[in-house]
Amino acid sequence: MEEANELCEAKSKDDVAFEAADLLYFALTKCVAAGVTLEDVEQNLDAKSVKVKRRQGDAKGPWAERAGLTNGINLTNGTAKTDEKKEMLKEAASVPKGKGDTAGLRNGRIQMARYVASEVPQSTVQEALQRPSQRSTEKIMGIVNPIIKAVREGGDAALLKYTHQFEKATSLTSPVLRAPFPQSMMNLPPETIEAIDVSFENIRKFHAAQKEEKPLVVETMPGVVCTRFARPIERVGLYVPGGTAVLPSTALMLGVPAMVAGCKTIVIASPPRADGSITPEIVYVAHKIGAQSIVLAGGAQAVAAMAYGTESVSKVDKILGPGNQFVTAGKMIVSNDTSAGVSIDMPAGPSEVLVVADAAANPAFVASDLLSQAEHGVDSQVVLIAVDLSEKQLAAVEDELHQQASALPRVDIVRGAIEHSVTLVVKDIEEAMRLSNLYAPEHLILQVENAQDVAGLVENAGSVFIGQWTPESVGDYSAGVNHSLPTYGYAKQYSGVNLASYVKHITSSNLTAQGLRNVGGAVMQLAKVEELEAHRRAVSIRLAHLDRVGA
Structure with missing residues (x-):
């Protein structure tokens, strides 16, 4: 406090530099004693840089009271707001409540x-039904955006940095585990293997039944045939949450329909354990569905790696899977970035x-x-x-x-x-x-x-x-049935994950000469209304040709 106070009182350039050096020295000494690295400090600086609002220079509550500065100061701009933000982020991270916490x-x-x-x-009912995770969206986005940017620009190095930081898996030197996966990573009790196999088969049966056996063919008028056919999305990224629980069931729910649909490249992303390993249940499921690789990362950083690709992580065309607010925010951000060229299943939070x-x-x-x-x-x-x-x-x-x-x-x-x-x-x-x-x-x-x-x-x-x-x-x-489902009230607009989540539909038109004669007049008239002459001529030239050859 003394050093900070002296810096506040310094006036000349030399004095400010001298007192700032003193303050930094004691700050770094404190960091070393607490095991805090410069990377930890950098991460906090990143978070502060994206704050939408900063305090106006007024003292935080306890310091203001100690200094006798509380008169006329709105303390909600200090400790209360800081505590509120920390609590929101704590909710987003699903941190368990402490024994002394009276929550619930x-x-x-x-x-x-x-x-x-x-x-x-009625307003009380509506407020009671508001999702808690919808109350801190702006703050979550402010934290996630720099993470997305860092991984997009820094690739594997940035991805590993966040995995070391958030998952504490500091021994990892590569962010990807590639197939074929060694048997030693899939050793499970027989009863667990049986449970996974039973679930795998039931999920496969239900999703296989959703497959379109043949294209849709409709003759809309004589000589005009319209078709719709399905093709699998080539490269999909499946986010399997970790954190407070091991979720091989999510790997099944996302991976089995991808396999049934015929996706060529299946990438799974899931946070590793602190020793850098991935749970054997998830590796076993990845093996069964034919996954290309497992990205050893979680959160928005894993989403960014799959959206943009890195030196080791394959870029995907669509990202599917649930997660906390950070994951959901990451999915929303990359899906709105046209340079990423990636879609998402839904806002599944x-x-x-x-x-x-x-x-x-x-x-x-x-x-x-x-x-x-x-x-x-x-x-x-x-x-x-x-x-x-x-x-x-x-x-x-x-x-x-x-x-x-x-x-x-x-x-x-x-x-x-x-x-x-x-x-x-x-x-x-x-x-x-x-x-x-x-x-x-x-x-x-x-x-x-x-x-x-x-x-x-x-x-x-x-x-x-x-x-x-x-x-x-x-x-x-x-x-x-699939358990990857829309949350936040998005069930009003979105379906849960199903086989259609892994395919896109392509349409085709096939006209005979007579079909063009039948529909051509309507096409030319609408093109005329819209003043798109090249559109109109694309039809009129063909019709004139038919008249010349007598077809």
């Missing part, structure tokens, strides 16, 4: 907020589930379905729409949720998700489905009477799980 606790119990929809304003339950629902089943998504990450969100449940019935669900959550190994992650999750009590199934369609959940679970009939009311959802014997978990793993 109400009266000492793990419990969601509860509202009776008819007793609160943090997990979410909405459960509709009525009096017939089993409270233990309801709680288990909510928790199965809450354990994904602190940025996940779970919603219960309770259809005309009494106080006793609601309490039964809440008791089950608290008891089951408390017994989970990932309870500190669950609490983070529960903090911004909600129970909405509604009068009838029609109101429940109206709110569900408004929310457009990634996963929709119907634990209600006549669930199959209620499914007919679904307008917006990624995937629907019907009846009490269909937990969301079966869709995540082995039923056959």
Whole structure:
């Protein structure tokens, strides 16, 4: 503090240089003592450089109070805003809640907020249904943009730098593991291999059934034949999250349809463990689907590597797969960069589930379905729409949720998700489905009477799980449907990953001379209206030729 104060008081150029040198010396000494490298400092400087707003030179709260400067100072520009930003980024990174953190606790119990929809304003309901991950988009983009730029310009070196920094895998010297993968990297217990093989086959069957057996051929008028045929996307990049969980199921969900579609190059990206290795389950799946390589990186840096290519990472044409806010932001950025020439499947971010339950629902089943998504990450969100449940019935669900959550190994992650999750009590199934369609959940679970009939009311959802014997978990793993689904409410516009996600459709037209005569007049007239004379002549020249030769 003394050195910083002397720098503030320095006036001349020489004095400022002298005091700045003193301050830097003590700062670097502190860094060395704490094991902080210049790369760590550089990363923080990068993050600061992309801040949309800076403080106006006013002191942060504690220092202002110590210096007696709080009068007239708006402390929300200091510590409060800094803490708010850190908390948002903490949510984005799915950092588990600490033991002293009260997130997700109400009266000492793990419990969601509860509202009776008819007793609160509509705006309160809408605010309760807002995804937590949508509240810090600007800040996330500000952090991700420099990462994308660094990997695009720096290639392997930048990718390795971020992997060393974020995954702590400092022993890695290459960011890519290439096929064929050695057997030693795929050694698994027989029961795990069997589970993967069963899931692989069910997913393959469901997606193979979506294949178009023959082209669509339509004669729109005599002599005018229009065709549509499918071709696989040649090069696809599949993002398999790591971080707080090992997810070979996502490798299956993304890789099997790519294999079925016939994609020529399949690249998987997944964060390595701290020792630089990749989980054997993911390597085994990569082997089964015929992946070309595994990129040992996560986050926006992995997305950038696949979008632009590096010395070791193959550039792809489309990136698919879910991830946290950093991954989702990276996908959105590269897909909007025309120089990248890459598309994405959808904005698939943090997990979410909405459960509709009525009096017939089993409270233990309801709680288990909510928790199965809450354990994904602190940025996940779970919603219960309770259809005309009494106080006793609601309490039964809440008791089950608290008891089951408390017994989970990932309870500190669950609490983070529960903090911004909600129970909405509604009068009838029609109101429940109206709110569900408004929310457009990634996963929709119907634990209600006549669930199959209620499914007919679904307008917006990624995937629907019907009846009490269909937990969301079966869709995540082995039923056959895909678990890579739209989040953030994008189920209103996007489908989940399916076979069509890996193909593009090409159309063709084939006209006979008579077909050109039949359609030519309409073409020439519209070209005339649009004043595109070359378009009109492309037809008129041919028709004149036909008249000359008498065809």
